[in-house]
Amino acid sequence: MRILAWTSTSPAATRALAAALGRWMAPGDVLALKGELGSGKTEFVHGLAQGLEVDPAAGVASPSFTLIHEYPGRLPLVHIDLYRLESLPPEMLPDLEEYLSGDGVAAVEWAERLGALLPKDYLEIEILITGETTREFTMRGHGPRGEELAARLAREWL
Amino acid sequence: MLILGIETSCDETAAAVVADGRRVLSSVVATQFELHAQYGGVVPEIAARRHLESILPVIQAALDRAGVSPQEIDGLAVTQGPGLIGALVIGMAVGKALALAWDKPLAGVHHLQAHILAAFLTDSPPEFPLVALVVSGGHTNLYQVHDFQRLDLLGRSRDDAAGEAFDKVAKLLRLGYPGGVIIERLAAQGNPATFHLPRPRIPEEPLTFSFSGLKTAVAHQVKNHPEVLTDPGVRADLAAGFQEAVVDCLVGRAWLALEETGCQRLVVCGGVAANGRLRQVLQDKAGAEGYELFLPPLSLCTDNGAMVAAAGYHRLRAGERLDMSADVFSRG
Numbered sequence: 001m002r003i004l005a006w007t008s009t010s011p012a013a014t015r016a017l018a019a020a021l022g023r024w025m026a027p028g029d030v031l032a033l034k035g036e037l038g039s040g041k042t043e044f045v046h047g048l049a050q051g052l053e054v055d056p057a058a059g060v061a062s063p064s065f066t067l068i069h070e071y072p073g074r075l076p077l078v079h080i081d082l083y084r085l086e087s088l089p090p091e092m093l094p095d096l097e098e099y100l101s102g103d104g105v106a107a108v109e110w111a112e113r114l115g116a117l118l119p120k121d122y123l124e125i126e127i128l129i130t131g132e133t134t135r136e137f138t139m140r141g142h143g144p145r146g147e148e149l150a151a152r153l154a155r156e157w158l
Numbered sequence: 159m160l161i162l163g164i165e166t167s168c169d170e171t172a173a174a175v176v177a178d179g180r181r182v183l184s185s186v187v188a189t190q191f192e193l194h195a196q197y198g199g200v201v202p203e204i205a206a207r208r209h210l211e212s213i214l215p216v217i218q219a220a221l222d223r224a225g226v227s228p229q230e231i232d233g234l235a236v237t238q239g240p241g242l243i244g245a246l247v248i249g250m251a252v253g254k255a256l257a258l259a260w261d262k263p264l265a266g267v268h269h270l271q272a273h274i275l276a277a278f279l280t281d282s283p284p285e286f287p288l289v290a291l292v293v294s295g296g297h298t299n300l301y302q303v304h305d306f307q308r309l310d311l312l313g314r315s316r317d318d319a320a321g322e323a324f325d326k327v328a329k330l331l332r333l334g335y336p337g338g339v340i341i342e343r344l345a346a347q348g349n350p351a352t353f354h355l356p357r358p359r360i361p362e363e364p365l366t367f368s369f370s371g372l373k374t375a376v377a378h379q380v381k382n383h384p385e386v387l388t389d390p391g392v393r394a395d396l397a398a399g400f401q402e403a404v405v406d407c408l409v410g411r412a413w414l415a416l417e418e419t420g421c422q423r424l425v426v427c428g429g430v431a432a433n434g435r436l437r438q439v440l441q442d443k444a445g446a447e448g449y450e451l452f453l454p455p456l457s458l459c460t461d462n463g464a465m466v467a468a469a470g471y472h473r474l475r476a477g478e479r480l481d482m483s484a485d486v487f488s489r490g
Contacts, residue, residue, distance in 0.1 A: 059316070061314070091201065091203035092203055
């Protein structure tokens with residue numbers, strides 16, 4: 001597995017990295033976002049939406065309350081936030097499975113809570129708060145597609 | 159004109175009968191709070207299933223309490239969005255079915271517009287134009303409202319809704335759910351000036367809200383001052399500082415909107431409008447500066463069918479009818 005490290009010095013830098021990834025996304029791609037409250041996961045999804053050409057008027061915002069937001073773009077962006085759900089109620093499973101195997105791009109905040117629902121192929125992005133505006137990113141490619149994305153990040157970005 | 163309003167956008171199954179968009183004859187709300195509390199918030203699929211069980215009894219209760227039969231109803235109104243899709247679908251299906259079965263016109267209502275029109279279900283309703291701030295667990299939206307039908311979005315949150323920020327900060331402070339009520343109670347015992355917290359703003363979009371940075375700042379304080387979690391006094395100070403920052407952001411944007419639009423009237427509604435500190439600051443500032451402030455009673459601030467009936471009344475009177483093939487929408 002390829003493990004990449006990267007330091008973000010500002011929310012704008014985080015958005016720029018995410019926008020680059022957004023431009024590379026293909027149907028069915030899954031990004032697993034991990035990191036404590038305030039680490040910048042929603043900020044990352046703002047950048048991702050930009051790279052996926054989601055209309056800025058769509059108003060990407062936190063789905064913590066509704067759990068899932070879907071935005072039309074070059075590919076549909078499915079923004080899932082499992083912050084509230086320390087355990088997944090069984091009623092949620094069919095919806096989550098459908099979104100994770102759909103034709104869109106799924107970005108999942110608090111992805112560690114997906115458990116067995118996490119697909120084999122995904123890019124894991126872990127964010128650590130290291131200062132007021134600095135964040136330490138650790139990215140791991142899982143499965144062939146995850147590895148491909150990690151390799152491209154290493155080549156073109158880091 | 160009697161309208162039956164149906165609301166199922168989130169975790170309240172609600173129906174009401176309202177006369178002429180003004181007089182509430184009945185308003186029945188079946189809350190699902192207990193069902194979702196263990197998950198720290200609403201789970202869409204669980205909400206949808208409960209709506210399905212509750213909706214017909216709730217509608218029947220609304221008709222009974224108003225003392226009207228389906229034949230006496232002049233029309234129906236149902237929330238079309240925004241909200242949880244699975245939850246909205248239940249109200250929409252029932253609204254369409256009853257409209258067909260009873261042969262009555264049906265209106266589709268925008269949930270946030272309905273929240274604003276709750277201010278008209280009181281003895282002293284506002285006049286137009288006005289600025290409205292809808293602030294809840296799911297929304298922080300500022301509108302300029304021209305009349306019963308037309309409104310322009312001036313700004314909204316680019317990350318967390320205000321109510322969501324309360325819930326998340328309550329969790330950071332290990333306080334439990336629902337965050338708004340607990341933080342308000344704790345904040346009353348704290349000094350808001352002890353901790354300096356930011357009032358995040360986006361210079362190029364002065365009417366856009368952002369509460370994520372404020373939440374991050376609280377997380378930093380908890381990390382830098384671990385005594386926050388053990389010393390009740392310090393924790394109350396941080397809660398007070400946070401609440402004051404949220405109130406500053408909400409009131410500041412609302413006033414900027416009043417100045418930019420030249421409106422003299424402000425409506426503040428939605429669940430967070432129940433916050434006592436927010437109400438107090440709004441009342442003081444409006445009183446001092448000569449603005450008219452409208453705060454709907456708490457029972458009309460949270461989700462209810464009466465506001466939907468009021469909004470539907472104006473749509474039906476304008477000749478609008480919901481197409482039977484119309485769908486619900488989650489955002490917008």
